[in-house]
Amino acid sequence: MHPAFSVIFLTTLIGAGQGLFLALFTSESYSAVGLLPKQSHTFYAIGGFLALLLLIAGLIASVFHLGRPERAWRAASQWRTSWLSREVIALPTVMGLVFLYATIHLFEWNPMFLGYGFGDKITLVLGGTAATAIFILFLCTGMIYAAIRFLKEWSNPLTIINFILFGGASGFMLASAYSSFYAPELVNFFGGWAIILTLSVWVTRSASLIRNARLKPTSTIQTAIGVRHTKIQQKAMGMMGGSFNTREYFHGKTALFLKSIKWIFIVLSFPLPILILWAGMQFDQQPLLISAFVIQYVGLLFERWLFFAQANHPQNIYYQTV
Amino acid sequence: MTQLALVIDLNVCVGCHACVTSCKEWNTSGEPGPLVDENPYGKDPTGTFFNRVQTYEIGEFPNTETLHFPKSCLHCEEPPCVPVCPTGASYKREEDGIVLVDYDKCIGCKYCTWACPYGAREIDEKQKVMKKCTLCVDRLYDEALPESERKPSCVLACPTSARLYGDVHDPDSEVSNAIREEGGYQLMPEWGTKPSNHYLPRRKTRMHIHEDELVRADNPLKQEDIRHETSKDVTLDDWF
Ligand code: SF4
Ligand code: SF4
Numbered sequence: 001m002h003p004a005f006s007v008i009f010l011t012t013l014i015g016a017g018q019g020l021f022l023a024l025f026t027s028e029s030y031s032a033v034g035l036l037p038k039q040s041h042t043f044y045a046i047g048g049f050l051a052l053l054l055l056i057a058g059l060i061a062s063v064f065h066l067g068r069p070e071r072a073w074r075a076a077s078q079w080r081t082s083w084l085s086r087e088v089i090a091l092p093t094v095m096g097l098v099f100l101y102a103t104i105h106l107f108e109w110n111p112m113f114l115g116y117g118f119g120d121k122i123t124l125v126l127g128g129t130a131a132t133a134i135f136i137l138f139l140c141t142g143m144i145y146a147a148i149r150f151l152k153e154w155s156n157p158l159t160i161i162n163f164i165l166f167g168g169a170s171g172f173m174l175a176s177a178y179s180s181f182y183a184p185e186l187v188n189f190f191g192g193w194a195i196i197l198t199l200s201v202w203v204t205r206s207a208s209l210i211r212n213a214r215l216k217p218t219s220t221i222q223t224a225i226g227v228r229h230t231k232i233q234q235k236a237m238g239m240m241g242g243s244f245n246t247r248e249y250f251h252g253k254t255a256l257f258l259k260s261i262k263w264i265f266i267v268l269s270f271p272l273p274i275l276i277l278w279a280g281m282q283f284d285q286q287p288l289l290i291s292a293f294v295i296q297y298v299g300l301l302f303e304r305w306l307f308f309a310q311a312n313h314p315q316n317i318y319y320q321t322v
Numbered sequence: 323m324t325q326l327a328l329v330i331d332l333n334v335c336v337g338c339h340a341c342v343t344s345c346k347e348w349n350t351s352g353e354p355g356p357l358v359d360e361n362p363y364g365k366d367p368t369g370t371f372f373n374r375v376q377t378y379e380i381g382e383f384p385n386t387e388t389l390h391f392p393k394s395c396l397h398c399e400e401p402p403c404v405p406v407c408p409t410g411a412s413y414k415r416e417e418d419g420i421v422l423v424d425y426d427k428c429i430g431c432k433y434c435t436w437a438c439p440y441g442a443r444e445i446d447e448k449q450k451v452m453k454k455c456t457l458c459v460d461r462l463y464d465e466a467l468p469e470s471e472r473k474p475s476c477v478l479a480c481p482t483s484a485r486l487y488g489d490v491h492d493p494d495s496e497v498s499n500a501i502r503e504e505g506g507y508q509l510m511p512e513w514g515t516k517p518s519n520h521y522l523p524r525r526k527t528r529m530h531i532h533e534d535e536l537v538r539a540d541n542p543l544k545q546e547d548i549r550h551e552t553s554k555d556v557t558l559d560d561w562f
Binding site for chain 2: 001072074148218229249
């Protein structure tokens with residue numbers, strides 16, 4: 001498929017935003033049971049707004065993918081059958097919940113329900129709800145790709161697992177950089193999880209790379225045109241100047257280019273950020289923590305590009321002379 | 323239930339692209355507005371078409387055969403492009419099984435094109451909505467047209483009558499007969515999309531001549547020769 005930058009930014013940005021919120025909420029629940037030192041409301045408020053900012057940036061990127069964004073509201077209507085429609089509902093829900101969570105922390109609200117004050121628990125309940133919504137959103141985003149059975153590179157549970165783990169890894173990376181400003185005692189907690197998540201996604205993404213390399217296409221030129229012969233060659237595609245079919249489904253790059261992107265993404269997403277993060281935690285270097293996140297994010301852009309470029313659509317059989 | 327569809331006879335198609343131009347002409351002049359054309363007279367002309375005729379070469383020189391292959395939306399009975407559409411713009415009509423896009427609802431997200439294994443959908447880069455073959459739904463029921471013209475314009479245009487149109491669910495229709503009797507098949511049956519459009523294969527009519535027929539063993543003129551030795555005299559056979 002042709003990798004569209006709007007979708008590359010959408011999925012990586014909201015992934016990091018979702019991961020950052022999960023990181024914040026994890027630390028808040030840990031401190032609620034006394035496993036971590038308590039943090040100020042401002043820490044969660046600013047962190048929450050930072051996550052919201054990433055979600056909004058992702059949403060803005062997605063608008064560039066649509067031909068008619070002014071009608072985007074219609075996309076919420078087919079949630080019964082379409083994962084894209086479900087994502088269109090889940091994303092604003094997550095944004096709303098994260099906004100509420102951050103605002104309540106910001107103003108240190110303690111709303112009363114039926115004469116009963118929740119105290120600090122209100123943000124825990126809200127955070128739990130938002131975290132659930134975030135996992136649903138990950139599921140929707142992953143299923144958009146995994147549900148298209150014609151694209152065998154995507155049509156696999158690994159797609160969803162990778163989306164969740166990549167989002168979590170970059171979110172926890174960001175959380176460790178962020179906490180170095182307001183809550184230095186949490187840097188190692190977030191950093192530790194970031195390393196664990198990055199290592200796990202290294203494993204699962206490698207699994208999907210290996211799987212993709214071994215895939216055999218279901219359709220062949222024989223089934224595409226219904227002629228039983230081992231030697232069939234396309235001589236004309238029905239147009240000369242190209243068409244939507246030759247633009248949307250091809251990445252237009254050489255195999256060598258793809259291979260180099262693969263190695264760039266592997267280095268930038270896995271070993272390099274882990275090393276830099278580790279060094280940053282070891283030597284208490286804030287710039288290192290920040291660059292670990294930035295480098296991994298750039299790595300994820302390469303990763304997502306390859307994710308799209310590697311998917312081979314059966315319609316390409318009809319466009320062999322590109 | 324009715325399922326309108328095309329049956330395309332690859333044995334007859336000569337690759338003249340008459341259906342392509344006729345389709346474009348009809349569908350660019352209709353109510354939904356023109357089908358985009360960019361650089362129509364320039365170096366790299368491109369645009370949206372509902373129908374394309376492709377050409378394949380089968381076999382290796384000198385044993386080759388040319389196949390012209392028209393391709394448009396197959397109006398699948400299990401259209402995978404429909405359930406993925408987030409807006410409901412893509413739908414399959416209950417009454418005649420035609421798969422359509424509502425251009426007023428489509429947001430141009432292109433998700434449906436990922437879900438069509440045949441590459442039958444092409445976005446209109448000007449109107450920014452998804453377009454594809456409508457089976458000329460705006461002709462089929464138009465009472466202002468004479469009955470004989472209430473057919474897709476590609477069908478009317480084809481000079482060799484390679485394109486048949488009708489209800490593939492009616493076992494006695496012309497199209498069902500053709501599919502049944504001429505070996506009609508579907509494209510990429512492995513995906514279970516159940517395309518309604520069918521293709522009739524290239525067929526060869528071969529004369530089978532038995533050796534007996536060549537030597538004409540039963541030629542009454544030769545009856546004698548079979549029983550007796552050939553005469554040295556001049557015979558009728560020498561004249562041939
Ligand atoms: S050919 Fe493609 S666009 Fe047409 S109904 Fe089938 S899946 Fe949908
Ligand atoms: S491009 Fe239009 S028809 Fe296709 S899935 Fe999106 S909204 Fe539906």
